[in-house]
Amino acid sequence: VNMTSYTYADENNAESAQLRSRSLLNIDHGYGRPLWVFCTTVSLLSARYLLVEQNVHYPLQLYFNQLFVACLMILWRYRRSDDTQELFVERPKFWRPITWGAVMISLSLGFKSLSTICVLQAILHFQNLPTLVMMTVRVHTSHLP
Amino acid sequence: MIASFVEDLLLLLVGVVPRTQAELVRISVLAAASAGLLFTEYRLSVANLVASISAMLFAGVARALWKMSIRYRPGEVSYIMDQPGRFVSIQALVGLIWVLAFWTGDRIFTFDHGNISLLAVNAVASSLSLTLGRSILFPMDDASAQVLGVPVQYLPDRPVVLVVTGIVGCFSALLVRRSYTNVFQLCCFLIAVLCIGGKGTVDTASGQSQAPSITYERVNISPEPAADDSDATSLPEEIGSTRVPAFVSSLAGDRPRRYLLGISVALLWMAYGILNFTERRERHDPTLLDRNYVSEVPVEVVLSMYKEPVEEVSKLISNLRSMPTLSDAHFTIYIKNSEADNENIRQKVGADGVVTLPNIGREGETYLNHILNRWDSLARQTIFLQADIHNPREFYPHIKNYYSRLRTGFLSLGWSGTVCNCRDCGDKFFWQDNAGLVPRTYNGIYNSTDCDKVLLSSKGQFIVSAARIRGIDKEIYHDLWQAFVDDKSWAHQPEYLQGRPDSMSAADFGYTLERMWSLLFRCSNMDVAWKCPSLLSGWRIGGDIGDCQCFDD
Numbered sequence: 013v014n015m016t017s018y019t020y021a022d023e024n025n026a027e028s029a030q031l032r033s034r035s036l037l038n039i040d041h042g043y044g045r046p047l048w049v050f051c052t053t054v055s056l057l058s059a060r061y062l063l064v065e066q067n068v069h070y071p072l073q074l075y076f077n078q079l080f081v082a083c084l085m086i087l088w089r090y091r092r093s094d095d096t097q098e099l100f101v102e103r104p105k106f107w108r109p110i111t112w113g114a115v116m117i118s119l120s121l122g123f124k125s126l127s128t129i130c131v132l133q134a135i136l137h138f139q140n141l142p143t144l145v146m147m148t149v150r151v152h153t154s155h156l157p
Numbered sequence: 158m159i160a161s162f163v164e165d166l167l168l169l170l171v172g173v174v175p176r177t178q179a180e181l182v183r184i185s186v187l188a189a190a191s192a193g194l195l196f197t198e199y200r201l202s203v204a205n206l207v208a209s210i211s212a213m214l215f216a217g218v219a220r221a222l223w224k225m226s227i228r229y230r231p232g233e234v235s236y237i238m239d240q241p242g243r244f245v246s247i248q249a250l251v252g253l254i255w256v257l258a259f260w261t262g263d264r265i266f267t268f269d270h271g272n273i274s275l276l277a278v279n280a281v282a283s284s285l286s287l288t289l290g291r292s293i294l295f296p297m298d299d300a301s302a303q304v305l306g307v308p309v310q311y312l313p314d315r316p317v318v319l320v321v322t323g324i325v326g327c328f329s330a331l332l333v334r335r336s337y338t339n340v341f342q343l344c345c346f347l348i349a350v351l352c353i354g355g356k357g358t359v360d361t362a363s364g365q366s367q368a369p370s371i372t373y374e375r376v377n378i379s380p381e382p383a384a385d386d387s388d389a390t391s392l393p394e395e396i397g398s399t400r401v402p403a404f405v406s407s408l409a410g411d412r413p414r415r416y417l418l419g420i421s422v423a424l425l426w427m428a429y430g431i432l433n434f435t436e437r438r439e440r441h442d443p444t445l446l447d448r449n450y451v452s453e454v455p456v457e458v459v460l461s462m463y464k465e466p467v468e469e470v471s472k473l474i475s476n477l478r479s480m481p482t483l484s485d486a487h488f489t490i491y492i493k494n495s496e497a498d499n500e501n502i503r504q505k506v507g508a509d510g511v512v513t514l515p516n517i518g519r520e521g522e523t524y525l526n527h528i529l530n531r532w533d534s535l536a537r538q539t540i541f542l543q544a545d546i547h548n549p550r551e552f553y554p555h556i557k558n559y560y561s562r563l564r565t566g567f568l569s570l571g572w573s574g575t576v577c578n579c580r581d582c583g584d585k586f587f588w589q590d591n592a593g594l595v596p597r598t599y600n601g602i603y604n605s606t607d608c609d610k611v612l613l614s615s616k617g618q619f620i621v622s623a624a625r626i627r628g629i630d631k632e633i634y635h636d637l638w639q640a641f642v643d644d645k646s647w648a649h650q651p652e653y654l655q656g657r658p659d660s661m662s663a664a665d666f667g668y669t670l671e672r673m674w675s676l677l678f679r680c681s682n683m684d685v686a687w688k689c690p691s692l693l694s695g696w697r698i699g700g701d702i703g704d705c706q707c708f709d710d
Contacts, residue, residue, distance in 0.1 A: 049320055051283075051289060052321060053321055062276065064334055066269075067577060070267055072265045072266075073265065077279065078281075078284045078287065080280065082241075085288065113226060116225055116230065118243075120219045121243075121244060123215045125248045125252065126255070128248075130208050133212075137202060137205035138205040139205075139334060139574055140198060140200055141336055142326040143194065143336075143342060147194060
């Protein structure tokens with residue numbers, strides 16, 4: 013892949029880029045995890061309430077709703093941060109030669125999206141939501157050395 | 158469990174993860190605890206197993222690919238992560254493919270004014286959750302941290318798991334369609350949580366972990382994109398080549414916060430335990446039984462038959478007769494096939510009576526016909542079945558587990574646990590009570606408009622006592638029967654059907670009646686809704702015979 017078609021403006025910007033890569037919202041990692049806990053809890057409970065209690069049994073609707081909000085958040089971010097425009101000296105082209113890295117990342121994102129849809133389907137069908145959440149405990153222990 | 162298994166398997170295959178013996182033991186215990194958690198669940202179904210297992214499977218693959226990308230292509234990850242448009246594009250593409258692949262013609266969207274604020278809250282929370290952790294249930298940010306060289310924060314993982322589960326558990330236990338976690342599941346979960354904590358110990362013993370620092374520190378990571386496929390470098394080479402900060406939260410020396418967190422988590426779980434194991438006082442409608450009716454026949458099995466193979470029906474009757482509680486049952490078959498040879502069928506299947514009915518209204522009309530014509534000669538308990546029974550594998554164990562000749566008043570032999578709001582009744586199978594039949598029937602039974610939540614029955618197979626059948630006015634059954642057989646009734650009019658297919662032999666109204674049997678026989682309370690295990694699970698640990706039914710005593 014010709015990743016050298018852009019260059020980082022300077023080292024500070026490189027740091028900024030890496031920091032930004034932690035999340036789309038530039039939230040410090042120290043607060044990221046508690047915030048994730050809060051958001052994921054609200055997301056799970058509201059999804060359960062809508063899908064099961066209120067008979068809004070349309071998981072894909074919830075999926076596309078959050079996609080719509082994600083688009084708004086991205087637009088909001090790019091409108092707010094002028095420095096984003098200065099991040100790259102040369103704007104990268106969208107289409108690039110396919111590389112293993114790009115394929116792996118794209119596949120990872122694709123499977124993550126599939127997983128999100130299945131999670132919503134599982135919330136609809138799994139009456140015991142705590143069991144569903146408990147089943148994910150194993151995920152928290154997996155790591156690379 | 159499955160997610161991590163897939164993830165570990167993939168990482169093991171590419172040689173990224175070496176495992177120590179202690180780590181393998183820990184993972185084995187964890188896997189056993191996770192399996193125990195699932196196997197002791199009492200509401201398993203094919204749908205929820207497929208959905209949850211797929212979710213974890215895909216999450217595992219996603220995490221493994223993510224870790225490999227960060228490890229071997231950190232530059233590309235950094236580059237792509239600065240293109241959030243790509244994230245949402247892929248997300249939209251996957252959603253679109255899903256719709257195209259699995260769309261069955263049913264609606265996938267609804268515009269619900271009443272829930273618009275909650276839909277907005279859910280969308281924002283889900284988006285933030287996906288943005289921060291790149292997943293709702295399975296955070297991926299730790300994967301980045303681990304690969305980028307940040308000391309893994311095992312201790313904070315425990316509060317994360319405990320807090321999320323505790324809050325979800327408390328809230329779910331308070332809902333109408335409440336959740337319930339049994340003691341074994343709680344034990345399995347706590348063992349699993351201890352295993353998370355054990356990770357730190359294992360790493361310390363094997364010399365892998367780094368001592369947590371007191372303050373935030375910078376970790377040097379390479380931001381340089383990989384030039385091409387050939388220059389994939391290992392992590393140690395990349396670290397230190399260029400400085401990029403990642404923040405490492407520290408825990409040592411932060412004891413007051415830890416104590417406060419510990420106390421909060423303990424209180425949360427105490428509340429969860431209390432709410433989970435406390436039985437709420439649910440509202441019970443009057444039972445309305447005809448206790449004066451005396452029957453000569455103890456049990457009768459009513460089969461609604463059309464053109465099902467006679468051998469299958471014979472096998473069904475034989476299986477039922479082999480049960481001690483049904484050995485002396487009287488078998489009556491109603492056939493809706495005018496060309497059938499009744500006498501031949503009676504002899505082949507060993508039924509006590511075979512009656513031909515016009516092919517109208519499927520099994521719903523058959524059952525109502527039996528009730529109306531046999532009003533004064535109903536058996537003490539009647540088992541209403543279709544000749545081709547649903548879920549045969551789970552059907553017989555369900556009868557064995559729950560049917561009582563002395564006590565059963567109403568016992569559904571289909572799926573249970575589907576509850577709807579009386580005035581806006583619908584279920585996930587796209588059935589909707591557009592005509593307001595549920596509140597109208599409730600009003601007819603109880604002479605009251607105080608209809609709140611209704612437990613729906615399914616599959617058109619159930620056991621009911623004569624005392625319950627005769628506990629309400631016969632006219633109610635007659636009106637419902639009339640709706641089937643009168644081609645000018647409201648049940649066959651466009652206003653009711655709203656475009657749905659309908660015919661006299663396969664009336665759309667049959668789907669509504671199938672769901673209303675438990676309401677008609679006054680066994681629609683919320684206790685049955687949450688206590689009754691799924692057909693697949695069969696039994697609830699800590700449960701009893703009363704979980705799935707209403708008794709007459």
